[in-house]
Amino acid sequence: MDLIPIYLIFIPILTSITIYIFHNRYINYSIFICQGVLTFLSLWYYTSFDEKVTKTLAFGGWSREIDIVLKNDRLSLLFIIFTIFIWWIILIYCWNKRKYDHRFLFFLSFLQGSFLGLLQTNDLFNLFVFIEIATIISSILILYKKDGYSVRAGLYYLLFNSVGMLCYLIGLIFLYNVMGTLNMDVIGERIVSLRGTNSIRLAYIFMMSAIGVKSAFFPVYNWLPKAHSAAPSSISALLSGLLVKSGLYAFVRLNTMYGIESFSEFFFLLGFFTALSGAIFAISQKDIKQILAFSTISQIGLIVMGLSNLDGNAFYGSIFHILNHAIFKCLLFLGAGLIINTYSKRRVTEIRGVFKTMPLTSIFMIVGVLSITGAPLFNGFISKSIIKYGLNEVPYKIYMFNILNLSTSIALIKLSQIFFGEPHEKKYNYFCENISMSLLAVMCFVLGIFFIPLGQLLHVDLGFINLFTPWAWISYLITLVIAYFIYLFFVHRELPIIKKIRHIHISFGAANSLLVFFLFIMIMWKFIDT
Amino acid sequence: MNPILSFIVVLIGIYGLCTSKNLIKSIICLNIVQTAVILLFLNFANFSGSDIPIIFKNIENPTDPLPQALMITAIVIGASITALSLMLCIKIFHYYGTLNWKELIEREG
Numbered sequence: 001m002d003l004i005p006i007y008l009i010f011i012p013i014l015t016s017i018t019i020y021i022f023h024n025r026y027i028n029y030s031i032f033i034c035q036g037v038l039t040f041l042s043l044w045y046y047t048s049f050d051e052k053v054t055k056t057l058a059f060g061g062w063s064r065e066i067d068i069v070l071k072n073d074r075l076s077l078l079f080i081i082f083t084i085f086i087w088w089i090i091l092i093y094c095w096n097k098r099k100y101d102h103r104f105l106f107f108l109s110f111l112q113g114s115f116l117g118l119l120q121t122n123d124l125f126n127l128f129v130f131i132e133i134a135t136i137i138s139s140i141l142i143l144y145k146k147d148g149y150s151v152r153a154g155l156y157y158l159l160f161n162s163v164g165m166l167c168y169l170i171g172l173i174f175l176y177n178v179m180g181t182l183n184m185d186v187i188g189e190r191i192v193s194l195r196g197t198n199s200i201r202l203a204y205i206f207m208m209s210a211i212g213v214k215s216a217f218f219p220v221y222n223w224l225p226k227a228h229s230a231a232p233s234s235i236s237a238l239l240s241g242l243l244v245k246s247g248l249y250a251f252v253r254l255n256t257m258y259g260i261e262s263f264s265e266f267f268f269l270l271g272f273f274t275a276l277s278g279a280i281f282a283i284s285q286k287d288i289k290q291i292l293a294f295s296t297i298s299q300i301g302l303i304v305m306g307l308s309n310l311d312g313n314a315f316y317g318s319i320f321h322i323l324n325h326a327i328f329k330c331l332l333f334l335g336a337g338l339i340i341n342t343y344s345k346r347r348v349t350e351i352r353g354v355f356k357t358m359p360l361t362s363i364f365m366i367v368g369v370l371s372i373t374g375a376p377l378f379n380g381f382i383s384k385s386i387i388k389y390g391l392n393e394v395p396y397k398i399y400m401f402n403i404l405n406l407s408t409s410i411a412l413i414k415l416s417q418i419f420f421g422e423p424h425e426k427k428y429n430y431f432c433e434n435i436s437m438s439l440l441a442v443m444c445f446v447l448g449i450f451f452i453p454l455g456q457l458l459h460v461d462l463g464f465i466n467l468f469t470p471w472a473w474i475s476y477l478i479t480l481v482i483a484y485f486i487y488l489f490f491v492h493r494e495l496p497i498i499k500k501i502r503h504i505h506i507s508f509g510a511a512n513s514l515l516v517f518f519l520f521i522m523i524m525w526k527f528i529d530t
Numbered sequence: 531m532n533p534i535l536s537f538i539v540v541l542i543g544i545y546g547l548c549t550s551k552n553l554i555k556s557i558i559c560l561n562i563v564q565t566a567v568i569l570l571f572l573n574f575a576n577f578s579g580s581d582i583p584i585i586f587k588n589i590e591n592p593t594d595p596l597p598q599a600l601m602i603t604a605i606v607i608g609a610s611i612t613a614l615s616l617m618l619c620i621k622i623f624h625y626y627g628t629l630n631w632k633e634l635i636e637r638e639g
């Protein structure tokens with residue numbers, strides 16, 4: 001029972017190796033057994049978490065500084081249960097297509113093992129190892145279609161993320177030189193007196209720049225839209241829903257460990273610029289997957305704005321927004337995959353009549369669109385209101401938040417034009433795919449209405465949110481109407497500036513220069529601040 | 531071995547990453563940075579005052595063994611990334627007939 005954290009890591013990895021070695025279509029079904037066992041174990045671990053189980057699990061029997069330690073708290077458990085849920089969805093979605101593809105299932109299951117390890121580890125170097133494994137495997141999954149564009153995107157993703165993780169290693173050098181250990185708990189205890197020293201701050205800056213690459217912060221997010229639009233749609237749902245969040249999870253973990261408060265304003269501004277530029281790029285795109293990928297960047301910026309405070313309502317709102325965003329962005333990407341499969345087109349200006357061609361899929365996608373724009377009764381509304389409530393004290397922050405909400409609505413209105421028009425003649429039967437999408441759509445509703453139990457998982461009281469205040473509904477409608485008019489007058493007419501923004505390409509060398517620039521800004525911020 | 535020397539090698543590698551136009555050169559520069567970071571880790575990340583954690587006690591000025599153990603893992607990860615990216619370079623050359631970052635974007639249109 002105490003060993004459940006290890007089982008959570010090794011069961012998927014062993015299953016994946018079994019699938020790869022035996023190379024048999026019946027053995028492939030063992031991935032469902034593995035998922036079932038994982039679900040059972042994680043729920044069991046969760047229910048008996050407070051009383052019997054120790055939170056940290058150390059191997060080796062050495063002193064506390066050099067042990068390998070797995071640690072669970074409520075946050076990581078919430079993420080673990082969510083991860084397993086999303087993997088169920090992806091597995092059901094792609095089962096029809098990938099039933100006999102033992103290689104795909106191998107990578108998928110192995111990725112789950114490394115992701116669960118990433119969530120539980122309490123060791124900075126093991127965090128690096130798990131992130132690197134996840135990067136390598138996800139780059140293979142990105143280029144799984146093996147055409148030129150996806151191979152290029154996968155290579156770009158692999159190289160740029162490895163450059164980012166090298167920054168993490170450099171940060172680790174400074175930290176280890178002072179601390180002599182890599183255990184997060186021990187560092188958190190010892191760091192209190194050393195917080196102002198230069199090496200700790202340099203370590204923080206280098207590690208944060210690596211996290212910035214991993215979770216697509218403002219100047220260094222160039223890899224994300226390429227990778228997410230090139231991947232197969234089940235994988236891009238996985239990437240947008242969960243794998244980007246690995247960086248944000250590490251962001252939370254590292255920030256609670258360091259406890260450096262002087263960067264909180266910096267990350268707030270950075271989140272705002274991330275969100276704004278992501279939304280502007282999303283508005284300018286025509287490719288359906290590119291719109292969704294850039295909208296992911298915009299939502300990440302929103303989350304970082306909330307996470308920058310480390311406590312209070314905005315922080316917990318962002319944690320919930322990570323989970324909610326995983327649900328509705330998965331839903332949108334899966335739906336987009338089905339639409340691309342039916343129409344063999346990717347441009348939103350050419351796809352027409354989705355609602356008549358595939359009514360069930362488009363209902364689920366509309367649920368996703370309503371959630372991401374923050375309609376009441378859906379889960380996006382809950383997390384956005386918590387963030388808004390947390391930012392309430394400073395007036396200009398509320399204005400920033402409203403601008404972002406508006407720009408998200410414009411991008412999603414641009415996407416929604418595909419639903420109208422005459423139907424397509426070809427019709428396919430998507431049974432498995434619709435089941436998995438319906439699960440996600442139901443989750444959107446359930447988390448949007450029964451949000452108070454979700455808050456209790458993290459010991460947060462969410463009683464202050466009222467779904468039926470008229471002002472919430474009215475402000476949502478007003479935002480939507482303004483967004484529609486902006487879309488009609490500026491975006492729909494294809495102004496030349498929008499064309500220009502669409503064709504911006506950042507090469508690999510320029511992206512690396514931007515990473516150096518990002519580091520430079522953070523170092524300058526430190527000098528200004530002290 | 532001076533830590534400053536390995537830091538200069540890191541800077542050289544980062545300069546190469548920012549300026550190189552060829553895919554293979556980018557991968558080589560990534561490897562240069564990786565090697566230099568490992569060297570820097572071994573030189574610089576010695577926590578002074580640490581004792582040998584495993585067996586032989588009572589030795590004067592022991593080298594901290596933990597960074598060495600960690601860096602073996604980092605070397606393995608770096609090798610696998612290099613292998614994978616070189617394999618992808620071959621694929622890209624088959625598809626596009628070039629390994630220049632700029633031409634790759636132009637070919638895509």
